Amino acid sequence: AQSVTQLDSQVPVFEEAPVELRCNYSSSVSVYLFWYVQYPNQGLQLLLKYLSGSTLVKGINGFEAEFNKSQTSFHLRKPSVHISDTAEYFCAVSDRNAGNMLTFGGGTRLMVKP
Amino acid sequence: DAGVIQSPRHEVTEMGQEVTLRCKPISGHDYLFWYRQTMMRGLELLIYFNNNVPIDDSGMPEDRFSAKMPNASFSTLKIQPSEPRDSAVYFCASSPGLPGKEQYFGPGTRLTVT
Numbered sequence: 001a002q003s004v005t006q007l008d009s010q011v012p013v014f015e016e017a018p019v020e021l022r023c024n025y026s027s028s029v030s031v032y033l034f035w036y037v038q039y040p041n042q043g044l045q046l047l048l049k050y051l052s053g054s055t056l057v058k059g060i061n062g063f064e065a066e067f068n069k070s071q072t073s074f075h076l077r078k079p080s081v082h083i084s085d086t087a088e089y090f091c092a093v094s095d096r097n098a099g100n101m102l103t104f105g106g107g108t109r110l111m112v113k114p
Numbered sequence: 115d116a117g118v119i120q121s122p123r124h125e126v127t128e129m130g131q132e133v134t135l136r137c138k139p140i141s142g143h144d145y146l147f148w149y150r151q152t153m154m155r156g157l158e159l160l161i162y163f164n165n166n167v168p169i170d171d172s173g174m175p176e177d178r179f180s181a182k183m184p185n186a187s188f189s190t191l192k193i194q195p196s197e198p199r200d201s202a203v204y205f206c207a208s209s210p211g212l213p214g215k216e217q218y219f220g221p222g223t224r225l226t227v228t
Contacts, residue, residue: 032214043118043205043219051214090157099164100145100209102217104157 002027002093004105012111015083021076021108023091031093033074034102035065038088047089050074061085086112118220120206126226132194135223138187139208147217148181148191149205157205163189164211196227 007022025031032051036044048059055067065076074091088109092102119138127133139146147162161171166183174181178197183189193200203224207217 034216036219043221044207044217045219046216049214049216094214096213099162099169100211100213100215100217101147101159101162101170104159106156 002029002031002095002103004091004093004103006089006091006105006108008108009106010109010111012113013081014113016080018079019077019081019085019110021089021091021110023074023076023105025072025074025091025093027072027093027095030096032096033065033067034092034094035059035063035074035076036090036092036104037061038090038107040087044090047076081110081112083112083114085110118206118208118218120204120220120223122223123221124224124226126228127196128228129197130195131227132192133196133200133225133227135191135204135206135225137189137191137206137220139189139206140218141187142210143208143218144211145209145217146183146189147207147209148189149207150202151205151222152202160191193225196225198227201225201227 003026005024013019034049035047038044048057050057050067058064088107090107091105121136148160151157160173161181163183181191203222205222207219209217
């Protein structure tokens with residue numbers, strides 16, 4: 001079984017500042033890692049994913065994440081946020097050998113202030 | 115493709131009534147997932163199907179909830195009888211059968227039980 005911990009439930013940040021949203025996971029098997037974003041009153045959409053290879057993954061809207069196997073982390077970063085990045089962000093993992101079922105973290109609400 | 119389609123988008127019903135939520139997955143996707151999202155409990159996986167067969171329904175809260183997938187292009191989630199604590203946003207998601215493929219979420223159905 002896997003578990004995902006998003007350490008911050010809310011992250012307030014000023015526009016154009018950098019941001020890091022933290023994600024740690026626990027698993028006894030190899031996993032795939034995902035970040036999803038949910039804008040108000042919408043479904044979740046994929047930001048980026050890590051399957052294998054380079055540990056630095058680039059996604060949409062200028063976001064990137066780095067997989068750190070030794071620390072079992074997959075933190076999401078953006079060098080300069082916009083007001084439009086205000087949303088809920090979810091980290092998720094899936095067992096490489098168990099279909100595409102996802103285990104989600106509790107979510108982090110990113111609040112970008114002008 | 116139109117993406118995952120859910121209907122209705124909003125449902126308001128009285129306690130004790132039957133509620134049926136509908137989902138049309140993306141054509142060709144082998145997996146279908148039903149989630150519930152609330153402020154208190156976050157995003158919860160209720161049940162998922164592989165090739166129309168229910169694989170894991172351990173997240174279904176109680177016998178009042180049932181889900182079916184009669185064919186590859188349609189699934190329903192039924193609550194009978196509904197209770198106020200069922201009020202939530204219900205999401206359907208689908209995914210291809212290949213490992214590492216992400217889930218594609220629908221826009222959700224906002225259910226309010228009065």
